[in-house]
């Protein structure tokens with residue numbers, strides 16, 4: 001019994017979200033496995049050793065914090081919020097570019113708009129790959145999705161599939177009725193709470209809204225049957241915990257070469273993948289059966305088909321296996337759910353602390369909707385400039401993917417006077433860029449006006465033309481979901497502002513709102529956001 005419990009603890013730590021928890025496992029592990037690792041190192045070929053030495057020399061020229069420890073490198077400096085820790089270290093050691101060692105893995109951290117532009121625009125082709133990770137290899141079927149695929153033929157195919165067929169403007173437009181229906185459901189629930197003068201758990205309601213929308217986009221109108229939406233949400237949450245963790249195997253790759261360790265460290269990822277297999281195989285087969293009966297579907301009607309139909313119809317053209325399809329579908333859940341609902345939640349948390357800004361937003365929304373109309377529709381959104389400014393400001397201060405997804409160099413490349421060798425992990429700190437005091441006035445303040453004032457800052461857009469605002473990344477690996485995310489977030493926030501006034505629960509003051517963040521592949525708020533709606 002005691003043995004089983006220890007196993008659980010170790011497995012949790014192996015996929016630990018916090019670098020602190022990772023240390024708990026790395027230190028004892030290193031003591032046991034160090035002799036084995038040394039044997040592996042001495043066994044490597046002379047040529048490889050010479051190349052490694054030359055790469056290590058190049059990396060050693062990049063500024064780096066002095067307090068590196070044996071084996072764990074700088075892991076002990078990462079704290080609970082690595083993007084905040086990295087920003088602090090960068091100010092001291094390398095404001096533009098810095099090297100940190102996460103366990104055995106040297107990681108280049110880019111923290112200024114100038115170096116971000118060098119990595120994501122000037123040398124985008126060199127840095128467009130992703131490092132391999134044991135967990136994403138398991139969860140994403142050998143990293144054959146779009147997010148984690150290394151750069152190459154398969155990635156280009158997956159990326160084209162996602163941008164051209166799943167997330168294009170026409171597809172996003174065709175999902176409008178689904179969005180309107182889901183928003184109406186939310187308004188109904190919030191309306192009931194308003195009538196009962198009860199608080200609403202905004203975290204829960206916004207999470208369900210986005211999860212249900214992604215479910216519908218992926219598997220159609222009946223995705224909520226048999227509680228499938230809840231199962232999708234549960235599995236997406238487990239994946240997020242695993243993918244966002246500081247996983248031992250990622251930072252001690254030599255360990256990953258040991259079969260026993262690999263089995264042990266990927267056990268939880270294997271378990272969740274089996275559950276995805278069961279769920280997705282069944283839905284894909286149901287779709288394939290229905291599709292076979294509808295051979296005469298008119299080409300144009302494919303537009304409002306869900307993602308599974310789209311993938312099935314493109315299977316031959318793109319040479320997709322069943323596993324490729326599942327990897328891409330899981331990407332849509334993983335990349336599309338937490339990012340959007342957390343932006344909505346952070347926006348509400350900021351607005352409730354600044355009632356004058358919320359009032360200004362409500363006035364704009366209500367002015368733009370004809371009197372007597374039940375809901376804000378997507379036709380009303382283009383004129384709502386303050387709404388867009390509030391969302392940009394939320395993304396600036398709280399980018400949901402603060403370190404983006406790690407990039408990986410394919411070749412040697414000069415950035416800011418330093419040579420980054422091939423096969424180096426490169427992290428762009430979007431959180432640090434959004435709070436860069438050289439580019440933003442009152443960088444830590446929530447001031448949406450900065451995006452409407454006409455002082456130059458309003459030219460910042462979500463398409464990443466400015467490298468001090470990179471919530472969606474830039475270049476070949478830029479988020480392909482910008483359009484989908486924007487309309488999902490804008491329409492919900494506009495409706496929450498249109499239909500209700502918002503108060504804090506009795507006895508709570510604005511300064512009681514806890515904005516503490518929790519790090520994972522996306523950043524979330526630690527505390528639930530409870531707000532009391534009043535029908536406007």
Ligand code: HEM
Pocket residue numbers: 146147148159162167331332335336337339340343399400401404405406470471472473474476477478479480481482484485
């Ligand atoms: C507020 C919402 C969102 C934010 C802030 C966001 C942000 C990001 C960021 C920072 C990246 C990594 C860029 C890089 O590594 O250079 C990314 C990648 C990605 N996002 Fe989003 N995202 C959002 C919503 C969505 C949605 C709704 C979808 C799809 C349903 C989506 C799909 C993807 C995919 C597939 C990738 C991987 C792209 C690649 O590696 O080629 N995202 N996103």
